[in-house]
Amino acid sequence: MNIKLKKTASVLLAFLVVLGIGAAATPSALAGSIYQEYDPKQFTTDKHPNKTLPYQIHVPSDYDESKSYPLVLYLHGMGDRGNDNYAPLKRTNTMANQLVTAENLEKYPCIVVVPQCPVDDVWAMHFPSDISVSLDMTVELLKSIVKTYHVDQNRMYVTGFSMGGIGTWDLLLRYPDMFAAAVPIAGYAEPWAWENVRVFKDVPVRVYHGNKDEVVDVSCSRNMVNALKQAGSTRVQYFELDGVDHELAVTHAYYDEQLLPWLFSQKNNNTFPAFVPQGIKGKDFLSSSRIAASSETSSKKQTKSSNPSTTSSKRQTTETLSISSSAAELSSSQQKPVSYAAPAQSAGNQADAKEHTSSNTFFIVVCIVIVGAIGAAGIAMFIKIKINMSHAPQE
Numbered sequence: 452m453n454i455k456l457k458k459t460a461s462v463l464l465a466f467l468v469v470l471g472i473g474a475a476a477t478p479s480a481l482a483g484s485i486y487q488e489y490d491p492k493q494f495t496t497d498k499h500p501n502k503t504l505p506y507q508i509h510v511p512s513d514y515d516e517s518k519s520y521p522l523v524l525y526l527h528g529m530g531d532r533g534n535d536n537y538a539p540l541k542r543t544n545t546m547a548n549q550l551v552t553a554e555n556l557e558k559y560p561c562i563v564v565v566p567q568c569p570v571d572d573v574w575a576m577h578f579p580s581d582i583s584v585s586l587d588m589t590v591e592l593l594k595s596i597v598k599t600y601h602v603d604q605n606r607m608y609v610t611g612f613s614m615g616g617i618g619t620w621d622l623l624l625r626y627p628d629m630f631a632a633a634v635p636i637a638g639y640a641e642p643w644a645w646e647n648v649r650v651f652k653d654v655p656v657r658v659y660h661g662n663k664d665e666v667v668d669v670s671c672s673r674n675m676v677n678a679l680k681q682a683g684s685t686r687v688q689y690f691e692l693d694g695v696d697h698e699l700a701v702t703h704a705y706y707d708e709q710l711l712p713w714l715f716s717q718k719n720n721n722t723f724p725a726f727v728p729q730g731i732k733g734k735d736f737l738s739s740s741r742i743a744a745s746s747e748t749s750s751k752k753q754t755k756s757s758n759p760s761t762t763s764s765k766r767q768t769t770e771t772l773s774i775s776s777s778a779a780e781l782s783s784s785q786q787k788p789v790s791y792a793a794p795a796q797s798a799g800n801q802a803d804a805k806e807h808t809s810s811n812t813f814f815i816v817v818c819i820v821i822v823g824a825i826g827a828a829g830i831a832m833f834i835k836i837k838i839n840m841s842h843a844p845q846e
Contacts, residue, residue, distance in 0.1 A: 485543075488551035489565070491536045496591045504588040505536035509551055509563040510600065519603035521561040521715060523550060524593065526615030528701075532570045539565045544702040546610050546634075549711070559715050562600055566592060574611070574618025578644040582625060586618055590626070605718050610634035612701040613667060620644060620675065627651035632717035634710070637664055637700045639671045645678035652684040655717045659704035661695030 489507040496502075511520065525546045531538040540547055547565045549555060568574055568585040575583055582590075597604065609630045611619040616638020623633055624647060632655040656679065660672035669691065676689040692703050704710065 485540050485548055485551060488556070489540065489547075489563075493536075494566075494588065494592045494595070496588060496595075498591055499584055499588055502584060502588060503534075504566055504585065504592060505534055506564060506566040506592060507536060507540060507547070508565070508596070511556070511560040511562075513560075514600075516601055519601045521559075521606035521608065522593070522596070522602045523561055523563045523714075524589070524607070524609045525563065525565050526574050526589075526609070526611030526618040527565070527567065528611075528613035528615055529573070530613075532568045532572075534567065534569055536567055539567050542701070544705055545612065546705050549705050555711065559711055561715075562596065562602060564593065564596060568614075574614055575621035576614075576617065578621070578624070578641045582621070586621060590622075593629075605720060606631050606715070608632050608634070608714055608717070610636070610714075611638065612636045612704075613638070613697065616667075623651040623654060623656070624648075627654060628719070628721045630654060631719040632656070632714055634659070634704070634714065635672070635675075636704045637661065637667050637672070637697055638675075639667045640675050642674075645674055648675065648678045648684075649682040652679055652682045653686065654719075655686040655688075655713075656684075657688045657690070657710065657713060659690045659692060659700055659707075661692040661697065661700040661703070663694055664697045664700065666697040 489509050491505070491507055494504040494506055514520075523546065525539070527539040527545070531541070539545075542548065547563060550559065550561065550563050566585070566589045572583055572585045574586050574589075593607075596602065607630050609619050609622055610633065611617075613636070616635040617640065618638075619633050619635040620638055620640045623630065624644060627650045634657045636659045638658075638660075658672050658676055660667075660669045662669045672689065673691075676687055679687045690704070690707070692700055695703055
C-alpha cells in the first residue's frame with residue numbers, strides 16, 4: 452500500500468511540474484499566431500560596439516527577388532522596452548499585428564521591421580539632442596535590410612506609438628527623405644522641433660492623438676500639426692480622438708480602416724541616398740536637397756524685388772519660423788478649439804478595438820487563476836496522500 456501511495460504522489464508532482472511549465476509558456480502562446488509571421492533576430496554594428504538591438508522581421512512567405520517590397524518600420528512604446536524580443540509583439544492592436552492578419556498579408560505584402568529598445572535607452576526624448584544609440588542602430592539595421600532584401604526605397608514607412616511616436620518625429624527631423632509617409636501616434640515634441648518641421652513638410656504625415664491622453668498631452672500633436680501647416684505643409688492629416696486616453700489611442704489609430712490604403716498609396720521620388728542625414732543633426736540644421744532647392748528658387752525670385760528690406764523680410768518669413776513667434780502663434784491658435792474628424796471605423800472594429808486592448812491581460816489572469824486553483828488542489832491532495840502514507844501499515 453505504501454509503495455502505491457508513493458507512486459501516486461510522484462505522478463502528481465510530475466503533473467504539477469508540467470502544468471507549471473505550461474503556465475510559464477502562456478504569454479508566448481498568446482502571441483503564437485503573430486510569432487509565426489515574424490523571425491526574431493539580433494543586430495550588431497561596428498558603429499556601436501558591445502551593443503545589440505533585438506528585432507523581429509516579417510518577410511512575405513512568397514518573397515520574390517524579382518519584385519520590390521514596401522518596408523514598414525514600427526517603433527514600440529516605452530512599456531515594451533527590454534531584450535526579450537517579445538514585448539513589442541505582445542500587443543494585438545499595433546501595426547506589427549495588423550500587417551500580418553490573413554487579409555492584410557494578401558492585400559499589402561511588405562517587409563515589417565520591429566526593433567526593441569533596451570530599458571536603459573529611448574528612441575528619442577528631448578529636442579535637440581544627438582540621435583539615441585537605439586534609434587541610430589535602427590537606421591543601421593534598415594541599411595542592412597535594404598542590402599539584404601529587395602526593398603522599394605520609395606515606399607518606406609515609419610510609425611510608432613507614445614515613445615515610438617516621439618521616435619517617428621525624430622526620424623522625420625533627421626532623415627526627411629527616407630520615408631514616403633509617417634504615422635506618429637500620441638507622440639511628443641518640444642518647441643525646438645516645431646521650428647524645424649519645415650525639413651519634412653512635404654512628407655505625408657497622418658497624426659493620431661486622444662484628447663483625454665493622461666500621459667502625453669494632446670497639445671503636443673496639435674502643436675506639431677499647426678507648425679507643419681504654418682511651414683506650408685498640405686500633406687499632414689490630424690485625427691484627434693474624442694474621449695480617448697493614451698493606451699486606447701493606438702487601437703483607434705491602427706484600426707482605422709482608411710489607414711493602410713492611405714499608407715501604401717504614398718510614394719516619394721528621391722534620387723539621392725535616403726540614408727544620408729539630410730535633416731537635423733544635434734543642434735545644427737543641415738538643409739536637405741529639396742529644402743536647398745526651394746531656398747535657391749525663393750532667393751532668385753526675391754532678388755527681383757525692388758525693395759531690398761522687403762525682400763529680406765519675406766525671405767526670413769519664408770525660410771525661418773522663430774521660436775518665439777511660432778510659440779505665440781501656436782498658443783493663439785489653441786484658444787479656438789478645432790474640430791477634427793475621427794477616423795472611420797465600423798461598429799465591429801470599434802468593438803474589436805476595445806476587446807483587443809484587454810484580451811491578453813484577461814486571458815493571462817484567467818490562466819493564472821486556473822493554474823492556481825489546480826495547484827492548490829494538487830497540494831491538498833499531496834498533503835492528504837502524505838497523511839495516508841503515515842498511517843498506512845508497513846509491509
